[in-house]
Amino acid sequence: MKITIIGSGNMGGAIAKGLSQGSIFQANDITCTAQTDETLEKMRHINEAFNLTHDNINAVREADIVVIAVKPWRVQSIIEEIRPALQFDKQIIVSIAAGVTFEQLNGFLTKTTTSKAHVNPVIFRVMPNTAIEVKSSMTFISAYNASQEQIDLLISIFNELGNAILIEERLMEAGTALASSGIAFALRYIRAAIEGGVELGFYPKQAQEIVVHTVKGAIDLLLENKSNPEAEIDKVTTPGGITIKGLNEMELSGFTSAVIRGLKASR
Numbered sequence: 001m002k003i004t005i006i007g008s009g010n011m012g013g014a015i016a017k018g019l020s021q022g023s024i025f026q027a028n029d030i031t032c033t034a035q036t037d038e039t040l041e042k043m044r045h046i047n048e049a050f051n052l053t054h055d056n057i058n059a060v061r062e063a064d065i066v067v068i069a070v071k072p073w074r075v076q077s078i079i080e081e082i083r084p085a086l087q088f089d090k091q092i093i094v095s096i097a098a099g100v101t102f103e104q105l106n107g108f109l110t111k112t113t114t115s116k117a118h119v120n121p122v123i124f125r126v127m128p129n130t131a132i133e134v135k136s137s138m139t140f141i142s143a144y145n146a147s148q149e150q151i152d153l154l155i156s157i158f159n160e161l162g163n164a165i166l167i168e169e170r171l172m173e174a175g176t177a178l179a180s181s182g183i184a185f186a187l188r189y190i191r192a193a194i195e196g197g198v199e200l201g202f203y204p205k206q207a208q209e210i211v212v213h214t215v216k217g218a219i220d221l222l223l224e225n226k227s228n229p230e231a232e233i234d235k236v237t238t239p240g241g242i243t244i245k246g247l248n249e250m251e252l253s254g255f256t257s258a259v260i261r262g263l264k265a266s267r
């Protein structure tokens with residue numbers, strides 16, 4: 001099976017790298033495109049066996065799966081460029097562009113007078129986060145006009161790059177806020193805690209190690225115990241102790257409400 005990734009930036013590049021280390025594709029099954037030589041050179045350094053080109057049209061001809069990984073405002077022009085070479089009866093089209101809907105994608109893909117106008121394209125929207133670079137992405141998948149076999153294939157591809165779940169398109173914006181932007185929100189908590197650690201007397205490097213391992217411990221507890229965060233918090237908060245004082249002070253400064261407001265603003 002062959003896959004072409006149009007746009008080898010942060011996300012497209014990381015997807016290609018992760019897939020080349022997985023079990024479904026060999027590196028020479030993966031074609032990556034970019035605008036600049038510099039980006040293709042970056043991909044060559046990751047794996048010499050990748051097929052690398054600036055030619056988007058030729059890149060999609062032999063592909064079973066075409067992943068569009070350019071910025072959202074470039075999706076329409078890329079689709080218009082590659083459309084004459086696409087074969088809707090054989091190929092799966094995947095877009096990772098945030099906020100570009102199936103209605104828009106289908107419109108861009110089918111705005112044509114050629115004979116393939118009567119074949120509906122199989123489209124997936126896939127929403128990863130930057131942890132895809134280390135194969136630890138929380139990834140959402142929505143399907144349009146796809147068979148169960150194609151859905152299972154997409155889930156298995158993105159499960160090799162972390163944890164993938166199928167959602168209805170109506171939840172895509174919420175998922176993007178919670179996980180794709182959400183990784184930045186989690187990192188901002190980590191940065192805040194490191195700054196606090198320095199104020200408490202640790203060197204920045206030490207503070208970072210401490211906070212990263214503390215957050216990892218919290219995640220391991222939730223994953224292994226399958227528990228609610230509040231149940232784990234209850235184990236920490238000694239009555240009249242120091243933890244509840246810290247938590248209440250954070251809430252007084254609007255911690256929970258700041259997180260919820262940030263998530264809602266990100267949609």
Ligand SMILES: NC(=O)C1=CN([C@@H]2O[C@H](COP(=O)(O)OP(=O)(O)OC[C@H]3O[C@@H](n4cnc5c(N)ncnc54)[C@H](OP(=O)(O)O)[C@@H]3O)[C@@H](O)[C@H]2O)C=CC1
Pocket residue numbers: 006007008009010011012033034035036037039040056069070071072074078096097098127128129130180
């Ligand atoms: N960053 C994130 O956290 C997330 C991003 N997304 C989505 O992923 C998509 C890509 O984002 P991201 O990877 O961050 O962006 P980048 O800017 O890092 O990557 C975009 C890539 O597209 C390439 N490109 C631009 N024009 C063309 C063209 N005409 N032909 C071929 N390649 C082209 C660029 O090439 P060059 O480098 O040579 O200029 C670049 O490598 C966006 O739509 C975004 O919404 C989704 C989830 C999370």
Ligand SMILES: O=C(O)[C@@H]1CCC=N1
Pocket residue numbers: 098176180181
């Ligand atoms: O900020 C953005 O628009 C993109 C989509 C989700 C993460 N980054």
